């Protein structure tokens with residue numbers, strides 16, 4: 107019997123009439139903007155961007171047939187400490203990267219180029235699941251989880267705003283173990299220091315606006331070279347795609363200036379880390395509006411310049427100020443219940459936990475929620491939203507948001523009570539020896555919490571959980587066997 111593509115995920119998605127209309131609109135943009143090459147890109151489990159470039163004249167074929175790529179790309183085509191490729195052998199099958207036409211946008215630093223995000227499917231020749239979603243693709247999963255959440259809660263949806271912090275570093279002459287220094291000094295919010303980095307951050311802003319990021323504010327912060335630029339919040343997938351775009355822009359600007367765009371969680375001891383707070387609110391009703399971040403013809407699909415601005419924020423309690431609505435409190439209850447497993451995804455590297463260990467530098471450690479209390483992992487930062495703080499700039503935002511949606515979903519379904527807000531400073535409480543619940547303080551502890559959390563693991567279907575656990579436990583083992591500078595300084599000649 108002939109293979110029936112219409113019964114597969116890929117067949118169903120291709121049959122969506124909106125898709126054909128968008129494919130044609132992309133063609134019009136290609137012609138009008140003079141695009142020569144397109145990057146077909148997807149995001150791996152650790153948040154890297156992989157893909158292929160193809161001449162733009164093949165657009166229609168690629169949009170309908172996809173791009174062939176190896177399944178093991180999703181684990182970075184990398185090997186564990188024993189030399190085995192993570193999760194896939196060399197003869198593992200192919201996946202099809204199908205472009206999402208609505209994400210097409212020109213690259214402002216080379217206007218012959220454009221990019222498009224892809225969703226991954228198993229290839230049509232796959233022995234087990236031909237044409238079905240490749241569920242290790244966290245971005246593809248988030249798209250579906252967002253839809254499922256909306257359907258389950260009568261149109262309710264998460265709107266997300268991120269605060270990605272990063273360090274702009276230059277290489278120093280004198281080597282040493284960390285031969286980098288910040289391009290700004292540690293004078294938080296200092297206009298003079300910010301001025302010194304003006305060429306860098308204005309270039310980022312300009313590129314970001316050309317790619318549809320509605321930039322709202324920017325400042326220099328208190329670690330060497332640390333700069334935070336914010337863009338407006340929106341539906342979750344859009345915001346996550348914009349974080350990926352932001353990182354790619356930073357990478358390009360660093361290349362132009364001979365700098366390093368550093369998203370590592372904690373590059374400097376004794377200085378604040380690179381957090382990436384996830385600000386969340388829950389809405390019903392949509393009103394998609396184009397935000398004109400550039401003049402004239404839009405250099406990409408209109409969807410990239412569109413933000414969801416209407417509806418009612420069901421999190422905000424108009425009667426009771428800072429204490430959220432009942433629905434909002436249940437959402438917090440869900441996030442709190444799963445705080446350990448969420449931390450395993452938000453703080454995803456060994457280095458992420460230096461951020462929590464170096465206490466008192468804005469990073470949260472309390473497994474609790476508070477009003478304007480930065481020592482809590484969940485902070486009501488304004489009556490209209492809460493922020494999840496145990497996330498740093500190394501995060502895979504698609505994976506983290508998928509998990510957050512599952513936690514909030516359970517909180518609302520089970521009407522989970524988050525208890526009273528914490529008003530003590532958790533760091534002081536901990537240091538005084540009083541009892542206070544903390545988030546996992548090492549990657550190992552966090553992975554153990556994730557292993558026991560069935561709800562959060564629902565956000566990691568198919569092989570995704572197994573692959574994440576494999577990669578991250580390997581990272582932990584590599585760390586344990588490393589003899590560091592610290593070991594040598596502390597133990598080399600300390601006896602007799």
Ligand SMILES: Nc1ncnc2c1ncn2[C@@H]1O[C@H](COP(=O)(O)OP(=O)(O)OP(=O)(O)O)[C@@H](O)[C@H]1O
Pocket residue numbers: 265266267268269336337338339383385386387487490491493
């Ligand atoms: N209702 C909302 N829902 C989701 N995100 C929002 C909402 N309102 C604002 N945001 C987002 O929250 C972020 C605001 O960051 P801002 O730096 O102002 O807040 P903050 O948490 O008080 O700062 P900090 O953590 O640095 O002290 C922006 O990314 C913005 O788009």
Ligand SMILES: [Mg+2]
Pocket residue numbers: 269383487493
């Ligand atoms: Mg914040």
